[in-house]
Amino acid sequence: MSFGGTNSVHLIGIGGIGMSALARWFNHEGFAVSGYDRTPSPLTNELIAEGMHISFEDSIETIPTSITDIPEKALIIWTPAMPKENAQLNYFRDKGFQLKKRSEVLGIVTSNYYTIAVAGTHGKTTTSSLIAHMLKSAGKSVVAFLGGITQNYQSNLIIGGKKTKEPTIVVVEADEFDRSFMRLHPNEIVLTSADPDHLDIYGDEQHILDGFMEFVNLVDKKGRLYIQQHAAQRLGEAKLPKVATKEYGLRSSGIGAENIQARPGSFVFDYIDRKQEIKGLELFIPGFHNVENALAAIAIALDHQISEEQIRKGISSFKGVKRRFEIHVNAKNHVFIDDYAHHPEEIRACLSSVRAMFPAKKLTVIFQPHLFTRTRDFASGFSESLSLADSVILLDIYPARELPIEGVTAAMLLGGINTKHKEIVAKEDLMSHLDQASTEVLVTLGAGDIDRLVPVIASWMNERLNRQAV
Known part of the structure; x- marks a missing residue:
């Protein structure tokens, strides 16, 4: 993939969970990766150990010369979480560097791959991580940009699976904050929830619903939409895009769960849709909400021709995401x-x-x-x-x-x-x-x-x- 002759990437806010996933991807692809963040963290320590140059002083002097000496070959990625007075950000703007938001870069990536985008006020990190894990464990070629550190891979970037003739699938967490998900190019969309949040950005509940509706309408005309039943009701089922659509929820008549048993370290349930049942699945990340997240992941796995045996293995082997139950x-x-x-x-x-x-x-x-x-x-x-x-x-x-x-x-x-x-x-x-x-x-x-x-x-x-x- 080409980024306009770029060979070095500098990320302002590299320690953020979304930014660090991009940093890891560029590092894996062979780019020279550097960045700035305000304070060290276990995550920035890991990035440094992986070979990235990171400074914690907001100074032009700490920017690597590989960036400043060859500006035409540098890509600067920034996050809106950075203050407007950030010295490095203003330096790059004043000097005319190629400057892109994280969401723009993810948009470029997803335009080049078959993409499954997972959005929602809550549930998107666990759902996207579980989808990526199930695809990878079934041997699919997958790249996943996640909003949390998966326990299975100890990373927010998953790259793996067998090299096959099938195209690589990108799984991306689609963030509604700052409307950044509008830059993605999804072939499939999962909408886990549409409850009001980020009212400092959207103003009121109706505007965030409008934002989610705009997003689901980005789905490819030949693609698929998986939508949680209450989210579908909130958006208005009649207004959803005219694509293959599946509703899911614990008590949904489309894709649902039965015989749910809460145990001290797991939840056991049956997956039910209009065509089949998979009984006695055991999920070792407890929670009714996580059973619901698993329904979406299982539905996607089935549509990607993953067998019941592989689904059982993927569900039972998923260890969850750090700081998610x-x-x-x-x-x-x-x-x-x-x-x-x-x-x-x-x-x-x-x-x-x-x-x-x-x-x-x-x-x-x-x-x-x-x-x-x-x-x-x-x-x-x-x-x-x-x-x-x-x-x-x-x-x-x-x-x-x-x-x-x-x-x-x-x-x-x-x-x-x-x-x-x-x-x-x-x-x-x-x-x-x-x-x-x-x-x-x-x-x-x-x-x-x-x-x-x-x-x-x-x-x-x-x-x-x-x-x-x-």
Whole structure:
């Protein structure tokens, strides 16, 4: 594939989950890859170990000479998450470098391959990862750009499968933020959900529905659309593109699941569509929402002539995605689960599944709200979904790209949470607070830097288990 004679690529914001997947792809394709990010992370450490040059100082002097000396052969990829005053970004603009957003580059890639694009307010990372894993494990040639680190491959980029006469399939997570998914060229689309989010970008619920409708209409005229049943209802089934369309959902009459059993470390279910049944599938990433995600992946696998035996193997061998219902401790009296949920519906899905798995145990939730605008726009929804827990600990809002909004704090959620045990705890005081608490099932939720507490909490719980065993 040609990028206009490019031989070196520099990514501003290289440590982001989507940007790093692109960086890995360019590195695999033989380009010289470099980048900038604000702070080191385990992910940037991995990229450096893979041979990429990364700086953490926003300075022109830290840009490799392979970029500055031969600008006509350099491609600069940037993310809108970077501040407008970023020195490197402004330097490249002023000097007339070839500058593209991440979404533009993904658009170029998908225009050259048969592409399955997975979109939705939530569920897209697990669904796209499972689709890619099932295709790869069945021997298909696949490249997947994912929004999370898969446990099977320890990467957000999957490349593999047998070299056959069949074309390579690209699986891409289609992000609705900043309308970036409108640059893709999908042959098949999966829409996992269409709940309102990113109202700071879209303005209101109707505009985000319009955005999803515009996206599904990008599907190739000879392609296929797989759409979750409630998403289809929200968009308006009569308005969907005139392509082969399959609706799915736990209780859908099109593609559904029966005989669902929630177990401590897995969910067992039967896949049912209008033509066939596959009974007794076991998925080792628990959750009703993950069973629903698996329905879409199975439907795609069947349409790509993957056998029932291969589907069983793909489902049972899928280890999930980091920070998506990730079980860190699963002992008799102590369980610790971490999840990326940062939207009311995601929290509801996660906690409902935890309740089904451990119905008799006390459920304690630690939630770090993500973004001031999201906290403001969905405050009542957050309070309602968090009320599924027996005890709720709120951390301060993680601002990400935003500045504070007067009156918007984590405290605004407390009043609507219908549980006796609810409080706000400073992040630096959390571990001492947990030392004094009685926990059986502990769940951490959020899309901010709460992930940095996860190994600390897991270690703390394991130490508590060891003390009790003595």
